[in-house]
Amino acid sequence: MGKEKMKYFSSWVLTLLLLCLTITADEPLVPALCFFGDSVMDAGNNNYLATLLRADFLPYGRDFITHKPTGRFCNGKIAADYTAEYLGFSTYPPPYLSRANGTALLTGANFASAGSGYYDMTAQLHQAISLPQQLSYYRHWQKQVVAMVGDDKAETIFSRGIHILSAGSSDFLQNYYINPFLNQLYTSAQFSDVLMKSYYHFVQKLYSLGARRIGVTSLPPAGCLPAAITLFGFGSNKCMPELNNDAMLFNKKLNASSQYLVDRYPDLKLVVFDIYQPLLDMITTPTNNGFCESRRGCCGTGTLETSLFCNLRSIGTCSNATAYVFWDGYHPSESANHILAQSLLMQGIQLFS
Numbered sequence: 001m002g003k004e005k006m007k008y009f010s011s012w013v014l015t016l017l018l019l020c021l022t023i024t025a026d027e028p029l030v031p032a033l034c035f036f037g038d039s040v041m042d043a044g045n046n047n048y049l050a051t052l053l054r055a056d057f058l059p060y061g062r063d064f065i066t067h068k069p070t071g072r073f074c075n076g077k078i079a080a081d082y083t084a085e086y087l088g089f090s091t092y093p094p095p096y097l098s099r100a101n102g103t104a105l106l107t108g109a110n111f112a113s114a115g116s117g118y119y120d121m122t123a124q125l126h127q128a129i130s131l132p133q134q135l136s137y138y139r140h141w142q143k144q145v146v147a148m149v150g151d152d153k154a155e156t157i158f159s160r161g162i163h164i165l166s167a168g169s170s171d172f173l174q175n176y177y178i179n180p181f182l183n184q185l186y187t188s189a190q191f192s193d194v195l196m197k198s199y200y201h202f203v204q205k206l207y208s209l210g211a212r213r214i215g216v217t218s219l220p221p222a223g224c225l226p227a228a229i230t231l232f233g234f235g236s237n238k239c240m241p242e243l244n245n246d247a248m249l250f251n252k253k254l255n256a257s258s259q260y261l262v263d264r265y266p267d268l269k270l271v272v273f274d275i276y277q278p279l280l281d282m283i284t285t286p287t288n289n290g291f292c293e294s295r296r297g298c299c300g301t302g303t304l305e306t307s308l309f310c311n312l313r314s315i316g317t318c319s320n321a322t323a324y325v326f327w328d329g330y331h332p333s334e335s336a337n338h339i340l341a342q343s344l345l346m347q348g349i350q351l352f353s
Contacts, residue, residue, distance in 0.1 A: 028088035029352050030213070032108035032161030034141075035080050035093060036134050036202075039114030039331065040166040040217070043080065044071025044095040046114045051127040053115040053307050059299060059317060060310065063334055071095065073114060073306070075298065075321045076334030080110065080164070082341030087162075087352060096137050102148050108161060109141050114307075117171035118198035119191075125175060131167065131202055139209065158210035162351055164273075165202065166217040168250060171195055172243075173222060173330070177232065188246045195250070196257050203261050207268060213351045215344070217273045218254060219247040221280045226296055227329030230303045237295055239283070251276055271348045278343040282325045282336055289339060290322075297326035297333075304329045 035041040039053065047056045054071070055061070061069035063076035072078050084092050093108040094100035100109070111134040115126030123130035129137070146154040176182050176191050186194065199216070206214060222228055223243030233240055251274070258272050286294040296302030298321040300314030306328040318324060327333040332340065345352075 028107070030087055030160055030162050031157045032106070033080075033084055033087065033089065033093050034108045034138065034161060034163045035110045035112050035166075036131065036138075036163065037112045037166035037217075038116045038128075038168075038170045039073045039112075040169070041078065041080050041110065041112035041164065042071065042073065042095075042114045043078065043092060043110040043112070045097045045110065045112060045129060047071040047095070048097040049113070049127060049129070051115065053126050053128060055114070055307060055310075058312050059314075063321060073328070073331040074334055074337060075327045077337060078334075079332075079337045079341040079344060080112075082338055083164070083344060086341065086345055096141060102144060105141060105144055106148060106157075109138075111137050111141075112166070115170055115174065117167050117169075117175065118195040118202075119171045119175060120198075122171045122175045126170070128170075131198065135202070135205055135209075138206075142209065155210060159212045161211070162213050162215065162348075163206055163211045164215045164217070167199075168195060168219050168254075169222060169330075172219070172246065172250075173225070173228060177243075189249060192246075192250045192253050196253050199254065200257055200261065203258075203268075203270065207265055212267055213269045215271045215273055215348050215351055216254065216258065217344075218251040218276050220275055221283065222247045224280065224283045225330055226302055226326055227304050227306060229295070230329065247276060269351055271351055273344045273347050275340055275343070278340055279325075279332070279336070282339065286325060289325075290335070291325050292323040293318075294325040296324070297328045297331075298324040299328040302326065302329070306330045 046054050055073045056069050056071045058069055064070055081092050093110045094104050096109045096111050113129035115128035116123040116130060120130045145157060203214060221244045223240035228243055255272050258270050262268055262270050282289045283294045298318040299305050299310040301316050305314055310328045321327060321333045322335045324333050325336045
């Protein structure tokens, strides 16, 4: 069996194993799921903010279960949704700002906000929820859980629950690369170091609040995102190696910082989810993954549109997004998110066991 076939065979075996465990269990494999970060994980928090980074209008959500926009930056489900399904949850963690009822919050919440990042000024620039504020909301969520189930059971929910963070892309693509002050002040490597300090502090804070199972996603191949090629490619239709190199350097530092945290806190399960390679594989060999188009998104021209510019009046929006790796200029399609979620599941087995 070839290397690629073996990889996908292993993925399906693991997925089926987890699904079997879930089916035979009375409850999900973990007591709670909490998501933090940016638009990759945002399930609708930005709907409640005075920000231009929104996705609460069609065609966003057109292929979701309800066929209505939810605030997810996708035509349907995001990777967080598939993760919840694989782990046996019957509902998705609600956006915290939606003021979901207490019962829904018992199994976790989504604190992510499109436009947020490790660098606080990134969130301020886009009027998003910064990571420190997301942690503040998380503390409020913890108090609500304690009030419902008591200290002992709540502590188990916090320590055995999964906490997943996705950040960094907005810091580079929607701040550093377009902000002359930042890119004059720091080299990309130095900026990565600044972001690492924020990441390290975030994990430390989560740990101090009782979290023991944490996953963090790497940066994607930023130089291959349709909007990045359009904005910085100067007419090229190829991935930009400079941006990809920045992402790989960041990911290397992310792995090193994570290992240092694990060494410092022996009872911490911390996994770095590599989304760089799985997404790059979909982009460079789309037909191997069931796609036809990997250079353009489905929405509009597929070269730049996102948020307000991806709307019902966008000319050229495709009728079938399953053939596309990207939904808009920045975000994967539901089909791509499905594949990414399977990869996350394989990589994060120690968090779920």
